[in-house]
Each structure stands twice: as C-alpha cells, then as structure tokens.
Amino acid sequence: MLCEKEMSSLPSSSDSDGVRSFWKFIWYLKVPNKVKVFIWRACSRALPTKENLKKRKVVDSSVFDQCGCLQEDEIHAIWDCVQVCVEWESSCADVRNKYLTVKNMWDLVSIMKAEGKNMEVFVMSAWLIWMRRNKLRSNEATQPCSRIAQLASSMLAEFQQGKQRRVAGVQVGLVRWQPPAENSIKANFDGVVFGEEQEAGIGVVLRDCEGQVLAAL
Ligand SMILES: [Zn+2]
Numbered sequence: 558m559l560c561e562k563e564m565s566s567l568p569s570s571s572d573s574d575g576v577r578s579f580w581k582f583i584w585y586l587k588v589p590n591k592v593k594v595f596i597w598r599a600c601s602r603a604l605p606t607k608e609n610l611k612k613r614k615v616v617d618s619s620v621f622d623q624c625g626c627l628q629e630d631e632i633h634a635i636w637d638c639v640q641v642c643v644e645w646e647s648s649c650a651d652v653r654n655k656y657l658t659v660k661n662m663w664d665l666v667s668i669m670k671a672e673g674k675n676m677e678v679f680v681m682s683a684w685l686i687w688m689r690r691n692k693l694r695s696n697e698a699t700q701p702c703s704r705i706a707q708l709a710s711s712m713l714a715e716f717q718q719g720k721q722r723r724v725a726g727v728q729v730g731l732v733r734w735q736p737p738a739e740n741s742i743k744a745n746f747d748g749v750v751f752g753e754e755q756e757a758g759i760g761v762v763l764r765d766c767e768g769q770v771l772a773a774l
Contacts, residue, residue, distance in 0.1 A: 604634075607621060608630045621638065641702055644703065648682065678706070689705070
C-alpha cells in the first residue's frame with residue numbers, strides 16, 4: 558500500500574505538464590546524446606525489444622534470450638530480469654526493496670529521480686545493460702553485470718571531462734538534439750539488424766517543437 562501511495566505522486570504520462578518536465582529533465586542530463594536517446598526510447602517503449610519486434614512481425618517470439626522469460630519488454634530487459642539483477646542489487650537495493658514491481662521505464666526513471674539517485678549514473682548503467690544485451694544477442698564478448706556500475710562511473714567521468722572518444726571521426730556526445738521549427742514535426746529513427754534471424758527492425762519517434770513525443774512507432 559505504501560508503494561502504491563508513493564507511486565501515485567509520480568508524474569503521470571497522461572499529464573501534459575508532467576510529460577513536458579519529464580522529457581526536459583531527460584534532455585538536460587549530462588550524459589552522451591546517444592544515452593539520452595536510449596533512455597527516451599526506453600521510456601517511450603520504442604526500443605527494439607523482442608516484444609516490440611514481435612508486434613511488428615519481425616520475429617515470431619517475444620521470449621527473452623538471456624533468461625527464457627516469456628516476454629521481453631524494456632523494464633524486464635533493463636531492470637527486472639534475473640540476468641541484470643546483480644548490477645541493481647548492489648547499486649539500487651533500497652529502491653528494489655521499496656518498489657517490488659515497477660510498471661515501465663517511465664515509472665522507473667521517475668522513482669529514481671524521486672529517490673534522489675544520481676540520474677546520470679543510473680541512465681548510463683541502464684544503457685550499458687542494454688548494450689550488453691545486444692552484444693549477447695550477437696554472441697559478442699561482454700563485461701559481467703557486476704562491472705557495470707564501475708564502468709558507468711568511469712565512462713561518465715570521461716565524458717564529463719570532455720574526453721569522449723572519437724568514433725569514426727565523429728566526436729560522440731557533443732551533438733545536442735534540436736527541436737523542429739514551430740508547427741513542425743521532427744522524426745528520428747534508429748534501426749537494428751539481428752544476424753541470427755536475418756531480420757531488421759526500425760524505431761521511429763515523432764516530436765513537436767518543444768521536444769514532446771507525439772508518437773513512437
Ligand atoms: Zn528475464
């Protein structure tokens with residue numbers, strides 16, 4: 558009951574002021590732009606999870622490869638799954654004990670913020686967990702979950718000191734998303750290819766001139 562009461566005070570995704578301040582908070586986090594886009598997509602339920610790929614008929618099954626769970630959605634892959642619990646049990650045991658079930662990533666971000674967690678470290682850790690998940694799917698070598706908190710902190714320190722690595726000649730993290738002109742809509746998209754299924758998926762998000770998400774496909 559305590560958790561339900563506390564949850565009711567979190568910003569709702571149906572409250573326009575709450576939505577606006579939520580996205581504004583995300584965009585002003587001091588993390589690389591790609592991490593902001595990731596957490597925004599996770600909160601918009603627009604990541605290429607097995608559940609989303611199944612909805613788009615890209616794959617036949619929504620079973621999460623890492624644990625065999627019947628449905629892989631964002632909150633399961635990043636927070637709930639036993640495969641990623643090691644990381645969160647060490648850094649966020651208090652939140653896990655207080656909030657036994659968390660509905661989605663929007664609520665999780667809101668809870669972390671309300672609990673006064675270091676949000677840069679949190680979103681960076683969540684991004685590393687998602688990257689680890691993608692590498693496992695591609696049979697690439699990965700770091701153990703127990704190293705993610707340490708890795709997140711060191712990557713964040715490197716980024717915030719302006720020493721972000723250059724990838725393919727482009728300096729990552731210094732490009733800020735710009736909203737479209739008034740009365741216009743901007744579409745951003747990202748794709749993923751799964752060699753195993755020889756299939757590809759694409760995610761699209763539409764935003765207005767204030768950066769507010771109008772639709773995620
Ligand atoms: Zn799982």
